[in-house]
Amino acid sequence: MTSDHAVEAVADHHAADIDRHVRIYITVFVALMVLTIVTVAVSRFHLPVPIAVSVALLVAIIKGSLVACYFMHLISEKRLIYAVLTLTVIFFAVLLALPVLSYHDGFWMR
Amino acid sequence: MSDPVVVGPHPHVAHEVHHEELGFWRKYVFSTDHKVIGIQYAVTGLLFLLFGFSLMMLMRWQLAYPGAPLPLLGRLLGDTRMPGGTMLPEFYNELGAMHGTIMVFLGVVPLAVGGFGNFVLPLQIGAPDMAFPRINMMSYWCLFLGGVTMLGSFFVPGGAAQSGWTSYSPLADIAGTGQTIWLIGMIFLITSSLLGSINFITTTIQLRAKGLTFMRFPIFVWAQFVTSFLLLLAFPPLEAAGVMQLMDRVAGTSFFLPSGLVVSGQPLTNAGGGNPLLWQHLFWFLAHPEVYVLILPGLGIVAEIVANNTRKPLWGYRSIVYSLIFLGFMSFIVWAHHMFMTGMGTAMAAFFQTTTMIISIPSVVILTALILSLWGGSIRFNTPMLFAVGFLPMFGIGGLTGLPLGLNISDIPLHDTYYVIGHFHYVVAPGTIFAMMAGIYYWYPKATGRKMNELLGKIHFAGSLVCMNVIFMPMFFIGLAGVSRRLFDGGAAYAFAQPVAHLNVVSSWGAWILALFQLPFIFNFFWSIKNGEPVGENPWQATTIEWSAPSPPPHGNFVGAPEAYRGPYEYSVPGAAKDFMPQFEA
């Protein structure tokens, strides 16, 4: 006997629920397509680097958030997963920021 | 007073109805049982600790008697390494780099995390096994492959890695083939740890027994839990860095190679434009949390043994738990204290110095709590307790000597000297290794059904304690005199090192005698399997859940699902019939 014989009904999701989710998936797909076109189009303007980076990053964050929240169901995930991801995002930010800050902080001394 | 001994076949575990008798290979080699995997990890770790120690004993000959031929063994190692029995500098560097790598990644982590974590954790939370038994098995074999790779690197032309366990670029980028093999080995080892950490975290959260809330966890469980997060989130950047260094070496990229490098009079032909500091940042981003990976399981083991052998609850359970969590978090933002001398400006240096000072606080809280736990206890000085109590002042010395290194001003004369070697060895050698020994003597009865011999254990302890101090205490003085680390003659060529040169001889003899004192342990470990005093489930009259399982536990661990009814250290509860109330008894 294995403990996973429990035919646990997919309790969270009934048929109507799935239909709603599918509608959201299609909407998100369209949004992602539009944002892809936007980000490519904006890049054609060859904006000054700081602005170009900010815009590209903003669009990417929006696109990424849509994928994470709706395709990966993060918008309705459990607290434990949020906690792990929050920790991860903090350390990710540290990893991205501190080396470059350290390098350029000392730059004038070299 | 000992428990009634259970002899004969164990009562059949209630919920296990069918499991086909597995063949030899599935049962003992490719097993998915956490206990078998734990023992595999532990034995592998111990063998590598012995091997890594042997590498150092060889180095200690050169440090004590620079340039002197080594009798017997010197000839055996051949002319490429020890022509005429005298050590070549390249070989010294090979030994140094591999000693560090093996001790950290193939010795301590597999033993502390893979061995103790795998064997004890599921038992201590009342689980039948890990959440992902097959991934658990894979993680061991990844470690095994990594170990084989690292050992294999000794046999390639040019020998094993020689650029320190830290593999700094640009040296590591241009070094011999052994470095490439090292990088491949590291990828296996990192993968093993990542898989293991996923298992530990999921298991701890999901498979804990009924009634076992987080604040009823034994400290060992908390320690492994935090350690797993460190491994999970800190290792991947080193993996990325390893891939980049491999590309520098094999694909000709210049991630870490600056422009204009000249090697042996010849300018390099690579594109340049890379940054050696990038390697250092990515390496230390892992390697600092890694040192907490090295110590945290040991702290957890010491906590268990101290509570058990003082017959008192641990002092400051909550403060220990919060300190462990805070320590784990802080460990991710202190790493550049290893890089104070890289031209960092005052702003970032001040940042890292501050976070480093802050991280010393939780360490002190934990150590203080463990020491205060001794006060008023009915202390039983058995071998596990001797090692656990010995750990405390040793870890204290290690921690305190770290403070001048964490402050960037005082780090200037101390960085990369023998002072650093003394500091970190105090923490890992009479620190972590003592905790490992304590854990082996403590849980050996659970794993085998027999106790190890006490007299041999006490000899092992006493000799090790004295020798460890003889080896490492002089290093602070050698370092304060200004002798750099990784010098193949131990500083003999420098005039300023002459006043402290004799201390190298002292350290070396300490090391060789320490080896002798491990013999009682090795003998004891094997002899006791058949000849140790047989024990029942709870030979130490302990309170945590693993002591409710048979010794050794069968597949599935428990006869009936355990439940936790109270906290983990209910010793000497007023009014109770005996001096301990186990967590698992209603």
Place this chain on the structure above:
Amino acid sequence: MGIPYTVTTRRDTGLNNGKIGIWLFLASEVMLFGALFASYILIRTGAQTWPRGDTVLNVPLATVNTIVLISSSVTMVMAWASLMRHRFETFRIYMGITILCGLAFLVIKFFEYSHHFEEGLYPRSDNFHAIYFTLTGLHGLHVIFGMAVNAWLWGPGSKLWKTNPVWFTNRVENSGLFWHFVDLVWIFLFPTLYLL
């Protein structure tokens, strides 16, 4: 042996083991790619000159790849949704398209790489190419791995649907999470390397 919560959810966490496992794995992957992005930032900001992405790389081709990958993310989640609706054949169609999209992505990447090599541009040529090949190469390896898992779930692994549909659905969901993550990384990779 029965490991609890392999399929059922534990009440106080609301999760099954596999869900936690895959998210923990993805957390480690965030740190892996994070290190490469950090490297990109350090190398680029420390470089004397750095070419704008569209002067070196093929933006139209990569845009197609972006569309391909995002589409495959939709079909992936639709594959899971089909299982939730107990439509196994629809699952196989969506999963099949997901795998094919992955293949298309790799084929386009193959053409991109080949073109670079024909021009004599390799990772060793300069740091732009070094980080480009490393980032897209590692990403490509993840695409391959995701495709392999998806192919197994489409093929031999799908036997589990008959004996334990909930477990199978969870496996598809977890594989989907990995696949979405691969898409997520590309969403950041694409502008970083190609557009800036």
